[in-house]
Amino acid sequence: MKCYELQGPGGIDALALVDKPVPTPARGEVLVRIAAVSLNYRDLLTVKGGYGSRQKFPLVPLSDGAGVVEAVGDGVAGFVPGDRVIGSFFESWTGGEPSETKMRSALGGAVDGTLTEYRIFPAQALVRTPPHLSDIEAATLPCAGVTAWSAVVKLGGIRPGQTVLTQGTGGVSIFALQIAKLAGARVIATSSNEAKIARLKELGADVTLNYKTTPDWGKYARDITKQGVDLVVEVGGVGTLNESIRATKIGGTIAFIGVLAGAPASELRLPLMVMQQQRLQGVTVGSVDDLQALANALALHQVKPVVDRVFAFAEAREAFHYMSSGAHVGKVAIALG
Structure with a gap:
């Protein structure tokens, strides 16, 4: 599979496209074929070196992704191949109050993110994509959508x-x-x-x-x-x-x-x-339960996220440059495949 890696300081143009083997899901895990990802300001800061010495290298950037279940590991009962899913920003924060342990697993920061063709997720970190949303629209929810939900509704x-x-x-x-x-x-x-x-x-x-x-x-x-x-x-x-x-x-x-x-x-x-x-x-994003609540609300009212522009996977660097320009209204996304 192909993925982008931030292998060291160097900014947007230093993002490297690399080949890696497709991973196999272990017990309780789900392999997702990523169909779309979206960018957040935090991702731009990460790639530009805004986190300094705290930055993990190498790193697959981006926190937000949606796709299709490719395979499931033993013990996974909630998903089957073919299901459309969205990954949560914090894999360990399923619900309840935040804590250091729950917020340690931020995608595209503490752990590898979603700018990749395939990714393993813990089953409990996934929610089903609302039927009225495309994969590109669904990929905008985990960070920006949940943050706004937490700011306006939850908190x-x-x-x-x-x-x-x-x-x-x-x-x-x-x-x-x-x-x-x-x-x-x-x-x-x-x-x-x-x-x-x-x-x-x-x-x-x-x-x-x-x-x-x-x-x-x-x-x-x-x-x-x-x-x-x-x-x-x-x-x-x-x-x-x-x-x-x-x-x-x-x-x-x-x-x-x-x-x-x-x-x-x-x-x-x-x-x-x-x-x-x-x-x-x-406000720092939210839990898997918050992502589910947002997805339920959007589905009930048939509301669609605002997507400004969609780039191809090969144009990932251009997507970062476009977001950096500040010209967008809403979300900037990348489609895979």
């Missing part, structure tokens, strides 16, 4: 009639918009690009803001809601946290996910967060 507790603010048009933000609308919430969505803002409106955003022309978007969001939003899906990190604090109502939540915006332009408004009893909730 954010959003209910009908509440307001959610999302930032940008990346995978997590678009999923958060879709999931918030499923929950009956009002969505305020931001972007710096008018074409992308038009797309956000098409996807159901109730209010859109250009954060370049409205740099005090947090104040604006608070003004138009009269009290502030119930939840901010914070993918910018400390660089956008001040405006997120301004946007969030007393007792509201900031789901802290990403680091896209860099350093803050001024001192963080942490005293304001304290005075308003806001909750800063870290």
Whole structure:
């Protein structure tokens, strides 16, 4: 089988296409023929050397993949060859609260990922692909989809009639918009690009803001809601946290996910967060149970992920470069075979 390996520092163009034997599933394991994978910002950071000395080499990158069961090991009762499946981001976190042990097995980081033609998964780390989704669409769920689900539903507790603010048009933000609308919430969505803002409106955003022309978007969001939003899906990190604090109502939540915006332009408004009893909730993907819950919700409402562009397996490096450009809305995917 062919797979891509990060064999050392060197960035996107250093990804090596190598040949390896197709593995055989042991007891409790499932061999999956990978049909599609998708990219996340974390994968881009990994390939570009953003994790420094903690980076495992060699490494098969990417956490997200969907495909078809090729073979099963002894003791596997839940899957048979031909089943369409999705692999979970954390193989050891099947459910319940997170722990160091459960979060030690992140695909494409601590262990080899999905940018390969075949991969072995523990049976308990797989969920069935919703019938209405293609393999490419299904491959977008494990990281970005589950992160957004955790931020909005599991940890954010959003209910009908509440307001959610999302930032940008990346995978997590678009999923958060879709999931918030499923929950009956009002969505305020931001972007710096008018074409992308038009797309956000098409996807159901109730209010859109250009954060370049409205740099005090947090104040604006608070003004138009009269009290502030119930939840901010914070993918910018400390660089956008001040405006997120301004946007969030007393007792509201900031789901802290990403680091896209860099350093803050001024001192963080942490005293304001304290005075308003806001909750800063870290979000790192979720469990197999969370992936299943997301898949069930999308199937029930027949919602499809937003896939911006699909590359061929031979174009994997080009896919990374395209994601790095920031031109995408939603997910960037790679089709195998």
